Amino acid sequence: MLAPCELAAKAAISQLAREAEPPPTPPPGDSHRAARTVPEEPRRPIGKHHDATGSDPATAAAGAAGARPRRAVLPSSQRHPVRLHGAHPEHLPHRAAPHHRGHLGGVHGAGHPPPTALAGLPQLRELHLSSNHLAALPEAVLRPVPTLRVLDLTENLLADLPAGLFAGTNHLQHLVLRGNRLRVLRPAWFRHLPRLQWLDVAANTLAELPPEVFLPLRSLRSLDLSRNRLASLPPGALAGLRALQRLDLEGNGLGTLPPAAFAPAPALRFLFLQDNALQVLPAGIFVPLRHLRVLDLARNHLRALELPPRPPGPVLDLDISGNPWACECPLLALLQRVAPRLSAARDTLCATPPRHQGQEVAAVSQAGDTGCEPKGDRQRPPDP
Template sequence: MALLGHILPPLPPLLLLLLLPYSHAAPCHPQPNATHFVCTEPTLSTFPSGLPPTTVAISVEFTAVTTISPDALAGLPHLQELHLSSNRLAVLPEALLQPVPTLRILDLTDNLLPDLPAGIFHHSIHLRHLVLQGNLLQALQPAWFVHLTQLHWLNLAGNALLEVPPAAFHPLRSLHSLDLAHNRLQHLSADTFVGLQMLERLDLEGNQLRALPPALFMPTPALHLLFLQSNALEVLPDGIFSPLLHLRVLDLAHNHLRALQLPPRSPGPPLSLDISGNPWACECSLLALLQDAAPQLIAARDTRCASPAQHRGQEVAAVSRAGDEGCQHRGDKQSPLDH
């Protein structure tokens, strides 16, 4: 009887946990009536279901999600933001965005998408920001952009795009920023940017462009920022930047340029200009242009003359400031250096 009345000592906490019934809770379980859903669980392999109709923003990022069903966003009439970056998505269903016409922001950065269905954005008439950076896209489909008339920001950087179909961006009349950096573009047609009259920022860094059409920037008079560095440009057509009266930043670094073209000088702060890493010919035309335009040279120490021999290796800015006696005595080459 004494044994029956004996009180056993308490079990250690770790042993107690091991004896409890095991129940596996799904990671990132949606909360009722929530407006924002965030999940960054690396082990998540299936896009969450059961999201409440009050949801306005979804962030499922840095997970192992590989696919998403066509009805994954059904019943979310107020959804405005969808962030799906850094997952393993290789395909998207064409009907995915059909239930969420209120969507404003879509971020698909760093997935494995080689293509998108032609009609995937046909119901996304209110989309403002579209980020497709860091995927495997090799071609653009003009059908993607037909209904994106309110799009402000389009990021296609870090893909494998070989070309831009003529007038593909034409419907994007509200676009302010276009990023095509670090693709494999070798040429652009003259009508590549037709319709982009509100474009303020254009990034073409890190492509394989060897030449540009003379009228390429005619449709984009509102450009403020233009990035053309790290291409293979050898010559700039006369007057190519003439339409860009509002340009504030121009990056031409690390090309193969020997002569320079600049936009007209305009009131306001000087043009921020990076022309480093090019084999400049420090002749009268270049020196006069730099004195006349008076830009703010970025990376001036890496902006050096490749020719003529007497200036080889010298900083372009220093040569421009010092002037060239040969230029000053040429009556047929009058320039601001003469004053």
């Protein structure tokens, strides 16, 4: 039977999934979207309920559900990360001592760092340049760091990037461009990133995606496009992403999706489509997603839903709250058949028909609807 789940925090399902692998480092003051920030390279997992800085509710929720912890510990030796964050940047290594921390002048607040800013750091593995008012980057700035694995450019002023910026960083695994002013993604950026696993371009001003822009990213596992201005996706937008496990399209104003939107990404496990303007989902759009564990459709304009039969395995965590559902026989039968866990049941209400208006979808589905019984199954009155 369907078991609706009333959660104390609305975003528990979304938050749990975003805390799954790869393990991210949370930004200050942003617990709801903590798992979207760039992770550090792991040495060993932290305990279920504690990360490297202590415990918090988000980490505890992930641990209780068996998800991997949000943070991991960076190995020592020659892998010290370089961090320049906000008004108090940490120092970079000196040229003469590249495994220790030194000073790099003229980066914070400069807007345009010099092309030689990273000279003398050939073994650099992590570079964190968040909140530094960077408005542009020289095309050659990353050439001195060919072993770079992590690049975090969160919350800068970048409206574009040079076409060849990543030409010499083919070992890059985690790239975070969140919170900039990017208007377009250029295919040239990704041609030299076959090992990239984590790409975060959330909270920019992207209005469209070039077709097959992610085609070279055959190792990508997490793609965050949330809080942009994408009104639609072009056919083949996810082409090449066969390893993709997590896709976040929250808060884009999406009004429609191509029928085969997710077919190029059959490994998807976490799919976030909440806070868009979807009215109708194409028939069979979720059929290729046999490994889907979390589907968030909250706060769209959906009235009907179609889900394919699920293979044996974990039940589907499904959030359909905040939609004007038509609680007719097809929807009720689907929920009984699939038996997902419904989050935020109090906001998952029937808009129609009048006899169910304002009732919780889960409660109506559990109770059944006598009007939905097949005619052949109805009990005939006894013969006189």
